[in-house]
Amino acid sequence: MSSNKSRPNRQRSALEPQRRRGKDRVAALMEAAAGVIAERGFESATMAEIAARAGAQIGSLYRFFPNKEALADALIYRYGEIVREAFEKIEARASALSVHDLADALLNVLFELHGESQTMVALLEARSEWSVKRNEFRRAAVQYIARILTLRAPHLRPDTVEDVAVVLLHTMKTLKALTIQQGVAINTGAPAELREMTRLYLASKFGEK
């Protein structure tokens, strides 16, 4: 059927893996996508650059991801899983944590997605009308935070909890944005201030000093 006639294997190194496993390829593509999107934003990231950075061909990229949206969704999903795990860890010890530590733990969820969180932010910033997945992620994150808050402070009204969760999610995003902050001088003081603000707020909400 498919002959190799038109692509003779001259200079094909014996050791070069000719057919990377699909999984590796997908991983490489997603990593490349994350990098490009983080650098340029979702809109400006091009499928061609993503493929190139992954050492793949554009056709290969489209084999695994039928379009750009799907790629974004896959990334969101992957990060979503990581984030979910982080939330679950916090949830497990929620009731044991001091306000201070809980605030920090939450803030660190996004923060510790080191390289990738920039991608997350870029993805979440992109015009969202197009994608359902992005909103789902937001909603899920809010739910997780709300659940954790409820565990720690069961007396809070459900309505309030959700509002607080929304605020906290934004604060998490802000922390990330603060540390990325385009260009030069990385502001070391501001993140500390943001952490303090969050602690104060949580403490107040929990009715603790």
Add this chain to the structure above:
Amino acid sequence: MSSNKSRPNRQRSALEPQRRRGKDRVAALMEAAAGVIAERGFESATMAEIAARAGAQIGSLYRFFPNKEALADALIYRYGEIVREAFEKIEARASALSVHDLADALLNVLFELHGESQTMVALLEARSEWSVKRNEFRRAAVQYIARILTLRAPHLRPDTVEDVAVVLLHTMKTLKALTIQQGVAINTGAPAELREMTRLYLASKFGEK
């Protein structure tokens, strides 16, 4: 005919209209641009749609704004002026304000740019490496906030003041983002929570109850 890419209009900034007609046109173009950018984000807004919405020809748009960047800069500048005025009003009565009122006043600066603030956010979110103007705006805003804080709480250390200002600016943006919140249910509780968080934080910084 022949276009000349070696002598692009990249550097020229927005042209000042001389006549009544031009002034009207520029106003219409900027309003249209604000609308389209708010709706679609900066990257996805097209010059053609902007011109069309302003009832202008594409050439007319380019007469006054030599490129998309220049249009963005003009918008930033315009909103920058509005914001500056708002800050100056706050500055004038800074020492007389309660912490509560100061926090609200600051949060309202961006918030009250009603229609336009969505544009602002879109513009500020756009990949910033490209534009100097956008960063200038950020810096100026931080300076204004820092000055106001110093007036109200002269005992704060200059370093700290700047960090606090950075945090507050982000909070202002967040408030706006919360109220826009793509799509459906406008979250009424969350903004109130955010305001409360800001007040608590400021009060703590000021050493007041």
Add this chain to the structure above:
Amino acid sequence: MSSNKSRPNRQRSALEPQRRRGKDRVAALMEAAAGVIAERGFESATMAEIAARAGAQIGSLYRFFPNKEALADALIYRYGEIVREAFEKIEARASALSVHDLADALLNVLFELHGESQTMVALLEARSEWSVKRNEFRRAAVQYIARILTLRAPHLRPDTVEDVAVVLLHTMKTLKALTIQQGVAINTGAPAELREMTRLYLASKFGEK
């Protein structure tokens, strides 16, 4: 979607086609480009017409040549190679040639690039500040001529040789221009006169009668 002017393809040079199909296409595109540029001049030649004449889609043209400059460079390079070969043939038998034959051989280098030399001239005439490649070509040609002259007349001072080479290169271009001569009556006498002038000059330089 969104175009990104901050990351233009300006620097990338022509893409090497990998497959049979691409090679044919590139050949067709270059031929079409040569034709259109020869007819209209570089500035007035449009990418659309070039693509159409090659039976290609505009996107196909841009796949291989990221911009108009790159196309020009590729053409210059191709003709440069042909010219280089011609010079090398002359070089090989330089010391054996009579003044008369050497003059003719040099004049024929450009002259015999039959169809294409018109393109060359158009390309070389285009404002040169834009392109490095074009100047490189000029410089290389001068070096070749100078080397040939030195082989044949080793007693000439290196400075002088280069100046003579510059004059000869212009004469070569002039011969071509004379035979193209826009529009009507092809002047048969003038080229002969130009050849005679060149011979006289070379003979004088070589100190031969």
Add this chain to the structure above:
Amino acid sequence: MSSNKSRPNRQRSALEPQRRRGKDRVAALMEAAAGVIAERGFESATMAEIAARAGAQIGSLYRFFPNKEALADALIYRYGEIVREAFEKIEARASALSVHDLADALLNVLFELHGESQTMVALLEARSEWSVKRNEFRRAAVQYIARILTLRAPHLRPDTVEDVAVVLLHTMKTLKALTIQQGVAINTGAPAELREMTRLYLASKFGEK
């Protein structure tokens, strides 16, 4: 009829001539056009830049020159007149000149159009199918040179004279091109060589030593 309502004369300096004489304006426009065309070539020169450089408005430019071609024609005509005068001066003393001096005199005709000759070259290089005037200029120049040659060497056959004239005209252009030569190092030797070549050639044609 025409009131100044919309353009009040605030800050209009009393000494600033408000309405330049048409002649001055035309002169300024032509000078500006010459400059821009010399720098960028005819195709790439834009009417807007020409007007701007003349301190005029685009509408003003079009009042005097109905289109770009007309502007080119006017320039050609103007330089044509200058060239004509130069030729006539040479003609007047043609029979008294040595071959050496005649060659130099002819070469200097274009050469001494100091600033403007670059414009001439640009204009003459532009695709000519569009313009009749440009060819006329060429033809006229050839006629002048031919007449001068005939005066000095009446024994030359008319056919030959015209061919020689064509060659000489190209040599004149070449001399100019050599001295402009884009970029840095002005080749001082090459022009001298070109002059020598021309003298040798003329001397030979005239049957003189």
Add this chain to the structure above:
DNA sequence: AATGAATGAGATTTCATTCAT
């Protein structure tokens, strides 16, 4: 006469996506 705004066709370029091999 002068000014500057308006026009709009057309130029270059980009890029997501599809297709043939």
Add this chain to the structure above:
DNA sequence: AATGAATGAAATCTCATTCAT
């Protein structure tokens, strides 16, 4: 599966020219 060529709509931008005031 993989490769890389093809597609073509759409985006940005240019500019000669016309027009209203």
